[in-house]
Amino acid sequence: MTRILSVICFLTWLAQPASAQFDSISRPAPVPFRATYQIYAGTQLPFQHVAGVEVRPIRQFSVFGQVGFPSVPYTKWMLTHFSPENRDIDYKYVRDNLQSSISYGVGGRLHLGKWRVSGWWQRLNYKVDGTPKRLVEAFAPDQARTIENITSALRPILPGIVDFYENQDLTPTGHFSQVGLSAGRTFYIPQVPRLSISTDLGVLYSARINTKVDRLEPAFLREFAETNILPLIDEEIKKQFESRFIPTLSISVAYQIR
Incomplete structure (x- = not known):
């Protein structure tokens, strides 16, 4: 019986086309995809420089997390070229006194060969130096007289309020929550297989903006700032930047560590 089955199997193999016979013998078994990890660094015009980690659990999809370092020169350029026509804000003062702090973001990518489509969320943080009075004059000049009248009225019951308003630095932080979508391509370096360069062109949407002061003591000064000054800023x-679309170009270098 065993000999009969062997003959049947041999005849079945002979009945196949020659190419199929050859493929069944010589074709290697497909290599399963192994999850990869890579670190990357780059620049995201016109906002920040970034560094992050990307994990690719399957061939077609990856997730990434990154920290950003908002670039003051980038932001000054953006304020010059993308500022709305309504120039109520003193943009020159903002540009001259702008600071940046670390931002962060997370996202995912769909990989189509060497091409990729990315979607992500990020939070950018900017600070502007200045006394409360100068900040009000820069961001809401039409309200400056009103705030001065409030400080004068509070002076008898809150000693030091006028000095705080006119002389102490406030340095509020603006938090920009953005969502982005981009498409790009990865270029692999033949001499260094683990190294690659990627370019992405996309758009960012400023979904939410809020302004806060990290530290301000005593409590009555914080309450005064949060009630009268921060809402104006x-x-x-x-009014100028929320719900706006801004084009972005990213260039990054990645190294696969596994």
Whole structure:
């Protein structure tokens, strides 16, 4: 019986086309995809420089997390070229006194061969130096007289309020929550298989903006700032920059560590 089955199997193999016979013998078994990990660094015009980690659990999809270092020169350029026509804000003062702090973001990518489509969320943080008085004059000049009248009225019951308003630095932080979508291509370096360069062109949407002060003591000064000054700054920044689309170009270098 065993000999009969062997003959049947041999005849079945002979009945196949020659190419199929050859493929069944010589074709190697497909190599399963192994998850890869890579680190990358690059620049995201016109916002920041970034560094991050990307994990690719399957061939077609990856996730990434990154930290950003908002570039003051980039932001000054953006304020010059993308500022709305309504120039209520003193953009020159903002550019001259702008600081940046670390930002962060997370996202995912769909890989189509060497091409890729990315979607992500990021939060950018910017600070502007200045006394409360100068910040009000820069962001909401039409409200400057009103705030001065409030400080004068509070002077008898809150000693030091006028000095705080006119002389102490406030340095509020603007938090920009953005979502982005981009498409790009990866270029592999033949001499260094683990090294690659990627370019992505996309758009960012400023979904939410809020302004806060990290540390301010004593409590009555914080309450004064949060009630009278920060809402003015927050309103003007939102009016100018919230719900806006801004094009972005990213260039990054990645190294696969596994």
